[in-house]
Amino acid sequence: MISVVIPAFNEEKRIERSLIALSNQTVPRDQYELIVVDGGSHDKTCQIAQDYADLVFVQESERVAGARNDGFLRSRHGLVATTDADSIVAPNWIEQAIGSFSDPDVVLSFGPVTPIERNDVNRRYSLLFNGLIKFGAHSRLYYYTLGCNTAFRKDALLKAGMYRIMDAGDDLEIAVRMRKMGKVQFAPDMKVGFDFRRYHEFGFWNTIYEWYYIVLQGGISDKYSYTRREYQDDEEHVQV
Numbered sequence: 407m408i409s410v411v412i413p414a415f416n417e418e419k420r421i422e423r424s425l426i427a428l429s430n431q432t433v434p435r436d437q438y439e440l441i442v443v444d445g446g447s448h449d450k451t452c453q454i455a456q457d458y459a460d461l462v463f464v465q466e467s468e469r470v471a472g473a474r475n476d477g478f479l480r481s482r483h484g485l486v487a488t489t490d491a492d493s494i495v496a497p498n499w500i501e502q503a504i505g506s507f508s509d510p511d512v513v514l515s516f517g518p519v520t521p522i523e524r525n526d527v528n529r530r531y532s533l534l535f536n537g538l539i540k541f542g543a544h545s546r547l548y549y550y551t552l553g554c555n556t557a558f559r560k561d562a563l564l565k566a567g568m569y570r571i572m573d574a575g576d577d578l579e580i581a582v583r584m585r586k587m588g589k590v591q592f593a594p595d596m597k598v599g600f601d602f603r604r605y606h607e608f609g610f611w612n613t614i615y616e617w618y619y620i621v622l623q624g625g626i627s628d629k630y631s632y633t634r635r636e637y638q639d640d641e642e643h644v645q646v
Contacts, residue, residue, distance in 0.1 A: 408487055408504055413488075425454070440460050486560045488556055496597040499596060499597065515557045516557070519535055566583045
């Protein structure tokens with residue numbers, strides 16, 4: 407059995423499609439729980455979520471990483487997974503996530519992304535993302551674990567300290583610590599449809615540059631003028 411944690415903030419336009427996909431899986435619905443952690447939405451996000459999720463509550467910790475952690479702490483099962491409120495998981499996503507832990511030494515599994523809106527630009531983004539994911543997984547130089555498509559063995563995750571509260575790169579940083587707890591595994595059939603709209607809004611290469619810039623500097627964005635211009639404003643709307 408598995409618990410799925412979905413952080414959300416003002417996602418009334420997209421969260422229903424995400425929860426419908428999560429509610430219609432190849433695994434029976436009573437074999438997993440859905441937990442929506444709301445960041446203080448001002449729209450109907452919570453109202454919509456209550457129609458599908460087993461648990462909906464307002465986060466207490468800071469930022470998206472904190473929302474995930476709050477959800478993990480209130481989860482009931484030995485496996486936990488996380489995805490985004492604007493993502494659409496494949497019909498067998500939960501089945502694939504559970505199956506990826508058949509090896510008892512695996513403590514983290516992650517999969518690829520596909521664009522929800524299939525156009526040439528998004529396909530290029532997807533190719534780059536999945537290229538980074540696969541290269542890291544096969545080379546073991548790093549693990550490009552996106553928050554929209556990651557699953558954990560809960561006891562190992564708690565022992566590792568869960569997600570670090572940082573401005574960006576928390577989903578990559580956690581893999582660095584989890585690999586000390588056991589195996590980190592790429593699951594190629596654990597697929598999630600990803601919404602690339604934020605990359606269009608901020609500019610793809612600006613966002614990638616910003617993401618790596620923050621990660622390399624320890625995850626604290628307030629020091630940098632470029633970050634203050636881009637992420638500080640976004641933080642007011644996306645994170646708590």
